Amino acid sequence: MTDRTILDLYRHDVDAPRGNHYSHWTPSGRRSLTTGEFLRRTCALADAFGALGVRPGDRVMLLSDDRPEWHMVDLAVLDLHAVDVPVYGTLTPAQIAYQVNDSGAKAAVAENAEQMRKFLSVRDACPSLEHLIQIEGPREPGVLDFEELATAERGGSEQRFWDRAAAIDERSLMTIIYTSGTTGEPKGVMLNHHNLVTNVLHTVRRVEGSRSDLALEFLPLCHVLERMVSYCYMWYSTSKAYCSVVHVGDLIGSIRPTIFTGVPRFYEKVQQKILDAVAAAPPVKRALFDWAHGVGREAALRRIAGRELSGTLGARHRLADRLVLSKVREGLGGRLRFCITGGAEMPLHVAEFFHSLGIWVVEGYGLTETSPVISANGAQPGSLRLGTTGRPLDNVEVKLAEDGELLVRGPSVMMGYWNKPEATAEVLDSEGWFRTGDIAEIDDDGFLLIVDRKKDIIVTAGGKNVAPQPIESLLKRSPYVDVAVLIGDRRPYVTALISPNFDELERWAEANRVVAADRADLIEQPRTRQLFGEIVDTINAGLARYEQIKRFRLLPIPLSIDGGHLTPTLKVKRRAVEGTFAHLIDHMYAESG
Structure with missing residues (x-):
């Protein structure tokens, strides 16, 4: 058999049947499925999606933790020659709405009630979204039960499944995966x-x-x-x-x-x-x-x-x-x-x-x-x-x-x-050359x-991609922030260096009777830290978890062209900033908790 499509790869699984082929582990225990049980549910799901009107080229969004049902949805959608759009559970409702509208998703599958609430809260703003399906937990009215779709009896479902699979064009779009870009607006990567x-x-x-x-x-x-x-x-x-x-x-x-x-x-x-x-x-x-x-x-x-x-x-x-x-x-x-x-x-x-x-x-x-x-x-x-x-x-x-x-x-x-x-x-x-955006070296042995x-x-x-500029722009909306620089590349979480707008900050300090000997003393005052903490918390509320700023430090001096931290067009020289303030950055990542 020539492997042309994802369904061909799945066929290798089906051709090696066994018990406990797929198991889902949670703190409360383990649930297992045989090869045949998984196949029957996947075939039934494909028929059910078809009955809901999912047609070749339609997009179906999938938001779930890892579990057998994730692959059931994936394979069922692909079997219909449709396109799945998998998304992270950490996305906010606004981010989900953007991806639903950009992809034109016709249906969305969510794991539980908590994740489904994100779709329900933005459904009115997503005109393409016709069907919502929930894998487990209590459902709101109008949300379809995954279990009912996956266990519905329809004669000949397995034969239909493989007949459709055999007719897939391997060059046809199969998935859209959103990734952050330099503008912060997610780009949908099209893969076949x-x-x-x-x-x-x-x-x-x-x-x-x-x-x-x-x-x-x-x-x-x-x-x-x-x-x-x-x-x-x-x-x-x-x-x-x-x-x-x-x-x-x-x-x-x-x-x-x-x-x-x-x-x-x-x-x-x-x-x-x-x-x-x-x-x-x-x-x-x-x-x-x-x-x-x-x-x-x-x-x-x-x-x-x-x-x-x-x-x-x-x-x-x-x-x-x-x-x-x-x-x-x-x-x-x-x-x-x-x-x-x-x-x-x-x-x-x-x-x-x-x-x-x-x-x-x-x-x-x-x-x-x-x-x-x-x-x-x-x-x-x-x-x-x-x-x-x-x-x-x-x-x-x-x-x-x-x-x-x-x-x-x-x-x-x-x-x-x-x-x-x-x-x-x-x-x-x-000519088909893709620019990776990464600087690389190749050694004499080809590594x-x-x-x-x-x-x-x-x-x-x-492994999460975070576009820093939009978040920095959000921070700079505050009158107290002059420049913000996000840190976090190849680090466990995102942090920020914030250069205050000292003119505004000093006016705030005078109005609020915050006494400090100088600017270096001012940024260390508890009420100043609280002020900027509230600014960061407000920004974090609109970000996905992996984008959120976990720690920040206030800089005692303004970032400037003369200081070597800004270009003539006032763009931040990130390497220069990180070099000058390496001690502050290291301290943020050395903290426990």
Whole structure:
């Protein structure tokens, strides 16, 4: 069978039937589905969507945590030759309304009553939205019950499902994935079946999975990396466990996966939890861990280089693994063969830490616009180089522009941005080369190293894209804010440096009897901190959770052209600001909580 479409990849799952093929884990327990149960519900759902009027090319929005129903909706929509539009649960109602209206979504599926309220609150402003469907929980009038749609008896549904699947044009639009741009207005990345399927078929050559694996899905499936990897799991015919990213820390030990994907921030948190436990242990155990970790690191570097463990090192490593390293791995279930990471840069020391424990972490690089993988390390000795994102996939061409920007061409490059031909033309030339916006280097062995981001988009350690300028503009609407600079690229959360409008602030201080010796003293006054805290809180109320400013610092001096922090056109020189005030930035991220 030639794999042309996502439904062809799913067919591999169906052709390897088993019990407990799909399991959904929550703090209250586990629910499992057989291969046949999942298929029957997906087929019934496709028929139900068709009966609601979903036609080829129509858009269906999906807002849910990771669970089997996410893939049921995905596959059912694609089977109808329609287009799904997955979105993050952290979006605000206003952000959802924008994406509904921009995509022209005809129907929306939400996980529960809390998420459905977002759609209900903006429904009157979304004329294209005809149907609302809720997966679980109490429903408002007019909201359809997912369970009823997925269990409705319609004879011949499976045959209709596969007949429709066989007729899909692999070059047809299958999904719109919204990503932030420099203007802050989300851009809908258009991908077709061919984009994603070719990415899957070349990615699986780097890492080997099988039916005997248990893949854990907790990174949100609306994230293009987890979504593409989930299609790899279908191709492998692995069993799958789903859980929310909120609960994965508590559940992973019970789930006992052999494969999972996580953004770098997840690995950083796991590392810190392990190190905190070591720090709290008695001195003898701390010393034993340090010894075992050192042996593990030495052994890992040999394995990565493709060299065998033998002699004294082999014996020491077997002892270290038995006494310490295997027990640490038990915290992640004890069965991991390898893990995948992407969405942001993996700090080198974090990668080395996990390899030292005997957990092979495969880092890759890509963008939503490239479906997403451009390059990836491998799970075989000699195919991985720490500190890089691996070699480009075999079907991807890469080259560096004169300024070092990475350009990419290949079958996984997007069709374009939905409703934005000008934005498409800015990044995709007539020869098919896509401008990634990242500065890169390629070493003599072909491994790709991402050096810096060319534009100002912040990519947090959690892999979320944040456009800083619109948020900075919101802050500057306050008369007390002169300049604001958001920080957060490759960091766990967003923070801000705020240069006050001291003329206005000093007038406020006089009117409110806030006494200070000078400007440096004024910004440290509790009431001044409260004033700016309220400004930040007001802005945060209209932002998605991952965009919100978690901490801020007030600068004691105005940012200026003469000071080297502003260009002649009064644009912020971000690198200069971050360099001058590095101590304030470091302090914001050093704080606990």
